Amino acid sequence: MVAPLAVDIDGTLSRADRSIDGRVLDALREWDAPVVVATGKALPYPVALCQFAGVEERVIAENGGVAYVDDELFYLGDDGAADGFRESLANADFDAGWGDADLVNRWRETELAVRRDRPLAAVRELASEHDLSVVDTGFAYHVKAAEPSKGAALRTVADELGVEPGEFAAVGDSANDVELLEVAGESYAVANADEHAKAAADVVLEASHGDGFLAAVDRIRDGA
Template sequence: MVPPLVLDIDGTLTAPTGGIDPRAIETLREWDAPVVVATGKAFPYPVALCHFANVPERVIAENGGVVYADDEVTVTVDGADRPRAAARAFVDRGGDLGWGAADTVNRWRETEVAVHRDADAALLGAVAEEFDLEVVDTGYAYHLKTPDVEKGDGLRSVAATLGRDPADFVAVGDSENDVSTFAAAGRSFAVANADDRARAAADEVTEGSHMDGTLEALATFA
């Protein structure tokens, strides 16, 4: 029997040049066990991925801030007032969130604020400290978020909803926000493009990067 999966998106289901690797859709659709998509992106993004792949919508979004499985949505943080206030302070002091006026990256976020990785990291860190927030670098963005909100807790929540043990799951990811997922899952893989923290936390590191690495990891269970 193939195991249930918990898969990151950016850097894991994507091509090196960005965007979802077309093979990811087929992989999600054909995997003969539950698949959970776990990401730092806002809730609508992974839901849309599942929708267009035509698979059940099992989602951990905003680094664990929003969890969805079996028609149950759980927001694990009491709103995003503090991250939004910190983001305003960051901008007032000369920072730039980096997404333009429409800011579709943050438009639908419920628990955190994402900041472009070209932003002033030192200023962002100083503002985060003032507001008792943490900054997580997912490789896609800096995330201003409430401390102790993690993907791994999201996996435990989804697993409980599905009547599964988190240790049943195999996790694949590429960045520091996947470390908690690796700790909760029974087996974990970091793709070759993963950052140092993810590589150190994973049980195995693949030779391939991005979607090639994910397919390499999953071939272990085929």
């Protein structure tokens, strides 16, 4: 039997332009063990990806702030944590950067994502006023409470699935994947990963993005 699989989306399942390669959806669907999609995105995005891939909806969203498994929703972060930051941002010289509709944050419940062309020092200063941390995922600055993480959420999901977190193999690319890679028993960073993810992973792959993910699943199968 292969290991249960925990995998990030952006930068890991995606191409460099953030589109999804159909081959990774096939790999997820064909995986003969539980698959958990773990992302910084809001909950609807990984749920939709699971539906389109044809796998059970087992997801970690908002960098561990929310998890969904076996028709049960877990709030692992404070659903009001970013409210004060959001109010302060309304009075700042910049906004979150996603336009009036703000589809990035519309369904986000435990954190707020700020576009990376906004001033990081100012984002951090505002966040610190509300005792919040800022995680740079390479796609956005995520303003959140310090405690929730993908790794902590994986422990919750694993318990619901009746397996140990160390039984998982994990694949990621960014600083917000560090705890996930550390909690999993087997961990891989794709070649485009940042220095934090590479340092946390057992193996740094030669291939990038979705190609790196496919290389990881081949290695996981070979070790089964």
